[in-house]
Amino acid sequence: MLELKNLTKAYGALRVVDDMTLEIAQGETLGIIGPNGAGKTSLFSVIAGQVAADSGEIRFCGQDVTRRPPFERCKAGLGRTFQVPRPFHGMTVFESAHVAASFGAGLSGQAASDFAAQAVERTGLLRHLNEPCSSLTLLDRKRMELTRALATNPKMLLLDEIGGGLTDHEIHELIDILNQIRDSGVSIVWIEHIVHALTSFVDRLIVINFGRKIADGNPKEVMALPEVHEIYMGVDIDDAA
Numbered sequence: 552m553l554e555l556k557n558l559t560k561a562y563g564a565l566r567v568v569d570d571m572t573l574e575i576a577q578g579e580t581l582g583i584i585g586p587n588g589a590g591k592t593s594l595f596s597v598i599a600g601q602v603a604a605d606s607g608e609i610r611f612c613g614q615d616v617t618r619r620p621p622f623e624r625c626k627a628g629l630g631r632t633f634q635v636p637r638p639f640h641g642m643t644v645f646e647s648a649h650v651a652a653s654f655g656a657g658l659s660g661q662a663a664s665d666f667a668a669q670a671v672e673r674t675g676l677l678r679h680l681n682e683p684c685s686s687l688t689l690l691d692r693k694r695m696e697l698t699r700a701l702a703t704n705p706k707m708l709l710l711d712e713i714g715g716g717l718t719d720h721e722i723h724e725l726i727d728i729l730n731q732i733r734d735s736g737v738s739i740v741w742i743e744h745i746v747h748a749l750t751s752f753v754d755r756l757i758v759i760n761f762g763r764k765i766a767d768g769n770p771k772e773v774m775a776l777p778e779v780h781e782i783y784m785g786v787d788i789d790d791a792a
């Protein structure tokens with residue numbers, strides 16, 4: 552569904568996405584971990600189009616989208632959330648979801664309203680339906696990010712640390728929601744520092760360091776790799792043992 556070929560993005564001498572080649576299949580759930588500043592969010596921004604790639608190619612559902620603007624990628628079915636929530640100021644929860652259903656999913660009239668309300672219900676924000684996004688708590692703003700992405704009717708969701716700051720109970724609730732989204736056929740790529748939550752959900756895990764993919768595979772096997780211990784956790788596996 553998504554193919555990245557030798558994708559690169561640099562800020563001056565700093566390569567934040569470095570020769571990234573990656574394929575993600577339809578219906579797959581992929582986790583991304585890596586140290587702070589490894590380039591995880593930058594990778595999402597290059598895939599979703601907020602940041603232009605310097606070189607390489609991005610193919611989504613068979614089409615080359617490397618030079619397409621973000622709104623076209625969104626319409627093609629690439630939904631994303633932002634690590635720092637970016638609510639539409641001055642809009643209620645319902646209005647924000649409605650914008651996503653109208654301009655992302657391409658719906659209008661009653662269909663857009665129904666789809667927006669459905670997205671709000673699926674993420675548990677129905678009780679805040681007519682409240683301004685600016686009045687939501689951090690947890691609910693994160694849910695709002697998911698709601699808005701979902702209301703664009705994505706084929707693939709890029710989730711950037713939507714679990715950060717959540718309690719264990721809230722993480723379980725979030726994973727229940729994500730399971731339902733996955734079961735509806737949406738591919739999910741999830742950047743998350745809460746590794747146990749991530750590995751309990753994803754089929755596959757990649758580790759990024761200095762913009763490069765340093766491991767890719769079954770989550771348990773990836774987490775057991777010595778280089779992952781060393782780079783991600785700052786612990787040499789031999790020392791840890």
Ligand SMILES: Nc1ncnc2c1ncn2[C@@H]1O[C@H](COP(=O)(O)OP(=O)(O)OP(=O)(O)O)[C@@H](O)[C@H]1O
Pocket residue numbers: 562565567585586587588589590591592593594634
């Ligand atoms: N617009 C920019 N201009 C210059 N440097 C940038 C820009 N955006 C990001 N960076 C730098 O690129 C590097 C990668 O940042 P990025 O946010 O992608 O990392 P990350 O892996 O998502 O980190 P975190 O886990 O802390 O969210 C960092 O060193 C960051 O300071």
